[in-house]
Amino acid sequence: MPRFALVDCNNFYVSCERVFNPSLEGRPVIVLSNNDGCAVARSNEAKALGIGMGVPVFKIEALLKKHDVAVYSSNYALYADMSRRVTITLGQMVPDLEVYSIDESFLDLSTFRAVDVPELCRNIIKTVTRNTGIPVSVGVGPTKTLAKVATGLAKKCPTLHGFCDITDPVWHERALAATPVDKIWGVGRRYEKFLKARGINTALDLVRADRGMIQSRMGVNGTRILDELSGISCYPLEANPPAKKGIGVSRTFSRGIDDRQDLHEALSSYAERAAEKLRKDGLRAGVMDVYAMSNRFHKADFYYNKTTFRFPVPTSDSPEIIKGALAAFAEIYKEDIPFKKLGIHMRELTQEKPEQQLLFDKVDRGQSSALMKAMDAVNANMGRRTVSYASSGLSTDLSDPKAWRTQFNHKSPSYTTRWDQLLRVT
């Protein structure tokens, strides 16, 4: 029988901040999304105050003040680096792991004897905490969905000290009974509403529900959830991440922008970033979508438009992608619309391979790829956007911040990725 473990970092972004600022222990702490818009990570103390996931900051400002909540902007460089450290530690302890997200990894424990599993898991918790400072919880079960269920219980019950194994049938059923239906992997808000309306409130109710009814509303994913919850594994461990299907870059502005030059700079910088991502994965895009929208919360005059741009030959060349994006934007731009968000999405991705010269191709592909390589190397060594395209805006002057640039007004130092921001011990 397969056996999966899920290693889940507790309140990951908050825990990263705490590693470098221990005075945050025991205090309510939250980390915000881009533009300091929403709470995307909360310490247990912050959760206890009733701060929900994804809540806009402007709705909880009084609460934050009243309880002296520590507030941080997202420091993605720090979190990515801490995530890498956790993954490295796990890789040293088990042969097969799947990095599922920035703060979660699945382990395949099928090759371990059942009696050895608890000690292994407790050792993982101890070792990750010692090596990285990040507290983790570990759940074990015969399917990924059940490992998730177990992790949920490991976090909820302090007496478990972060570890819960529900492989045993008795614990399996108790765990299902103790898991609200909306906490199940694959059940979001819509399905929660649908299920609760039919009296299905727990995972146990769900496995006992009518399969046809679930299938007709939730499709094959629904029946997979039923199987997975019953102990029939539908999702294998994916040690090698499958190739990406698309690569996107988009940003919301802190306010509406209608200035065409500003919008061009923003879009150009997203195109540049998308091209970098393609090259990092050794991919080229055949088409790209460019889209723009006004404030989605102002439904009365909401504007959204999108256009598709096809490249003559799949490409990862920055100037070519920037040029295409700006040309495409002309089709969707409308005067006097306060744009709140712009984005670009690369599709029809193919592996880079030896150049295939197109007759009348305007780009010298050998030369451009050498230039891109050189640019990527400089930016990797000296920091992102050390060299960049003029179309993405020249101003780096912080006293004149571009309207479209993302706001991070509560950011902690990049302790682990910038020499000039190392932690000082005094």
Add this chain to the structure above:
DNA sequence: TCTGGGGTCCTAGGACCC
């Protein structure tokens, strides 16, 4: 006044073809 970003998969419906 103020509300993130980057993904995946599935399904239904339309166009088109034989």
Add this chain to the structure above:
DNA sequence: TCTGGGGTCCTAGGACCC
């Protein structure tokens, strides 16, 4: 006026994940 069936491809929308 009567008016099949099946396959493919594409897109938009829905739902979910972290």
